[in-house]
Amino acid sequence: MTNIGVYISLLLIFGGLLAILIYSLKGRDVDRRIIFLFVLFSVASAIIFHIEFEESATPIVKKVFEFVENLPPESKILISFDFDPAMKPEVHPMANAFVRHALVKGHKLYLMGLWPQGQALMTETIEYVLKPEFPNAVYGEDYVMLGYKAGNEGVLNVIITDFRKMYSTDAHGTSLDSIPLFDDVKSAKDMDLIFPVGGGKPGPKEWILFVGDPGNVPIAPGLAAVVAPLIYPYYPRQAIGLLGGVKGAAEYESELKKNYKEFENVETPALQMMGPQTMAHIVIMAFIVIGNIGFFRARRRKWQEGN
């Protein structure tokens, strides 16, 4: 049944592309609303008949995964939620995968954020991933939610020398002095690894400039696709590896699934997005090709008229 649906929608999509090609070869312009509808249809049909692919991690993602694997147990890992719902589909799966990986390895988690919206998404991670999947994790002993602070780079410039100066309490108003996780933590330099997850400003770049480099703390950024290429120059010395966009998240998810039996049945939103993603890439590339065919034909015609 599903197979028939897949074939019909594929047929419709490629038929539609062909129609648009013929239409534009005739020198006419397709209304942009038709294009919009077409994109909507192809992505939606790919979501409905969901096709899941196998993913294998590229070296740059594997570096991050293996770094976490090789940390001694009870290492301190900080995850910073520097994103808002507009980036959520790409980077929230990364944050969740990091949380899973850190806790299954028995590391200690510190959650904070430089974006106000990050704090609400932190709550979502704790409620929907951390608590149900790790019922034995104790607040204050295995993880702590520091929450959001205003001030962008200013926040980082303070926590690099003193956490307590910036966060006198956690997000629930408990003094850091009464939280066991902070017994041996003075500043961000005491972290064994930092995952800044985001893609805007402030974000992973600020973490490298204000904490990673001056504090010599390993940074593994989880990035929205838009900024991922910009962070490559920091790899491998200033960032130990990086996850770029939904593909990076999917690779990390599949690596987790491959290595840990307990994650076989957890939600993997990024992996599920790869099917629709592929379909949309094909459509976009087809549009560029079709548009350019029209462009070159028009230019040649002009040229011939000119001669």
Place this chain on the structure above:
Amino acid sequence: MRRITLIVTAVVVVLFIISWIIKTNTVPEDGTFRPFIQGFLVTFAAFLTLAIMSFLYRDNPFYKFAEHLYVGVSAAYAMSLGFWTTLVGNLFPRISQNLSDWFGVPFLHYEWHFVIPPILGIILLMRLSPKGGWISRWALAFIVGTTAGLNLPRFLRSDFIEQISSTFLPLLVQWQGVGPFFSNFSLAASGQFIAILTNITIFLGVLCGLIYFFFSKEHKGVFGTASRFGIWVLMVTFGASFGYTVMGRISLLVGRLTFLLKDWLGIIS
């Protein structure tokens, strides 16, 4: 025109109510709200999603409603978060025992100089009054000065010095002489030749890219060749950026459509 708007609004209202009823009977229990309210919330979220999407057809009252709601709600959200996390969390425990007790945060100890930021903050708010605009520049100056002072040494370190030393690559990776190089020669992605090619590309790419952005000398001769190679490397860079940006934008659409198809319509599980 007026009648069409009315008809469309009526249809939307009817669909909204139908969805509300259906969702009320199907939403899973989550403990915070009763199903009746949950059904409304899911329906409302879906309505807002579709209202924004309707902008693709053209600007319309539904889009305007959604956009105006967004502006108001998100401004107040940021204010609430900033108030609780930073004013209550960082300012009050340093300037007032009473305020700290009132808001239930542990008092640290008095630091008299922390009266400066709220004063500057209030000065910043003077921008709201038509006559006090000029004094708000003092607070603006503090913001500009902090950003400049924070950025200067750190950009110089991370984006300049560290980048230079990161480019110090041994060009001949795993070099064991000319003989082994040719006998093991291959275009395998993990092979020695590709590793060497990668390092050479990085070295020449950075060099020629910088030459392209060098404005004190005309691009002629060797300099011209280098800058032409530089622009090609830059164009490949932009191509990569283009690909990633397109990928990112699509992910957002997939995320939203998944919400509509899964959480609202329940077509997929």
Place this chain on the structure above:
Amino acid sequence: MTAKTILFILVAVLLAPLVMAQEEAVPDSTVGVIPPAPPLNFRAFDTPYDNGHSISLEWELSADDGQGRNNVLGYRVMRAESPDGPFVERGIVTSGGTSYNDSGVKESDSPDYFPRDHDFYYKIVATTADGSEAESEVFGPVRAVGQWFNARKWPVLIAVGLFTAFTLAFITLARRGKDLYVRPLAGIEAVDEAIGRATEMGKPILYVMGLGTAADIATIASFTILSRVAKKVAEYQTSLIVPCYDPIVMTVAQETVKASYYDAGRPDAYDDKDVFFLTNQQFAYVGGVNGIMIRQKPATNFYLGKFYAESLILAETGATTGSIQISGTDEVTQIPFFVVACDYTLIGEELYAASAYLGREPVLLGTLKAQDWGKACVIISIILGVLFAIFGWQDGVDAFRPGN
């Protein structure tokens, strides 16, 4: 000596063996528990390159941490003001840790106060789950001393100094009227051409400054180019539309355009309504600018400044209305869309260079030159560094790396 005293001494002598016996009995209550091996080679020293309110501690792992009986849970860091104590706990390090930084603040009224130039004695206590402990030797005295300069930051300080010197020197040269050469850029030559075309077609010119604020370099560069465009527009007697996103940017843009019209000798042609505030909502702004493009069909569109996601929507609409499009931004993620959809694109720093070239303003010109010299330094360093790396001279490579 009173009777009371004698009685007391008697009682004390009689009870003494009992008390001692109890003390001896303590180890008996934990029979079978052997204390872990103590941490070795413990030392404490003033934390280098700081303000003098912290002391660093280092030790070697207990033989029972991670190996041996593997029962060490962690280490307690103890501090005292005399070698005999009393020792106060300053912190805990979990097993596997071999260092600790004992620090505090300089305010003496703070509970976290850490005095400078004050003698302290430290010891480290290895702890286990069953409560047995092993102490290191006491180390001390040690005092926290302040340093005035962080010597690990030499490379950064040298870079700051050099770059500041370059900038000041070139700005001074430019102010003295020295002719500093900047190579011509393709995009700039297109500017005049595009304005000419607008005049021929009798259509307006649209100048979009993007979403930046007046503190963004790209926006500041854009003001200079706007000034040039406005002057040409005034000379050719075409019209100019500048929709703004930021109110402060708008006021500066108005001043800029007004001054240019004045320079061109046509102050009467300037109208405040040409440079206006549209909205500061990203998508509403795009919608507004798109509306202007579709209704007024400008002959030329300039997009110069800071652009984000809206770049491709603007460039697309402009391309379909058949305008000549000249763009420039330092926002790397948006450059690709401009390159494929516009006729000319000023890539990244070219935007700064264009503004220095057109404006000939000493400050801009001087900074551009300083940046060029900075880049020349990079080019030379990279060539040297790669040679060092090839010939395996690691010290030469490391010389460029600042510490923490």
Place this chain on the structure above:
Amino acid sequence: MKRTIPVIIVSVVGTVLVLSVFFPPVQTMGEDFSLFFDIIAVFAFFLGGGNLVRIHLVKIYRKRPDWGFSVVTLVGFFVTLLVGLGKLSVTGVTASVTAPDSFLQTIFVNIITPLSSTMYALLAFYVASASYRAFRAKNREATILLIAAFIILLGRTPLGMKLTGWIPEWLSILQIPNLAVWIMNAPNLAGQRAILIGVGLGVVAMSLRLILGMDRTYLGSDND
């Protein structure tokens, strides 16, 4: 007076923060300035909110076109503010402002999330239509750019492997996913680094100009 004092503030604050990196005695002052900055940043949020209320009140008062929508903005604003500043929830006042059962979290999940993420999801449609109507290989540079983009777009999906998985191991760099990884690691890294160094120097130069008081554009014009 109106322009001198701000310039002095910028210079003093900027200089202290630069020095605090190198000279430990100034370090605490640098940290305090960062904390001041964080607190003032919250007032900037308040300024944003205040501005919003003012603009929309004026719009309603003068009955400008679409003034009805301004009411929506104000209602949304004040309801959220009440709920957020009060930390309200079904069960009373919560400990954390974003507690899972707080009304603010409910507003976030059901209003802010759909609105903000759909706004950006629209871009996918615009990318598609711009691909069809505006992205042209009009010269050699644009052509190189588009080819690289194609390789990345293909290489970042499973399709790339399906198409070129048959290429033998000794030529495996030509498999599209490998080629995409190579482009990211070699030319992309090099190009981004060249840009990064340039832009980084630009930021440094700009900061220097501000601290030295040579650039005062941020003050706006005098009749602001």
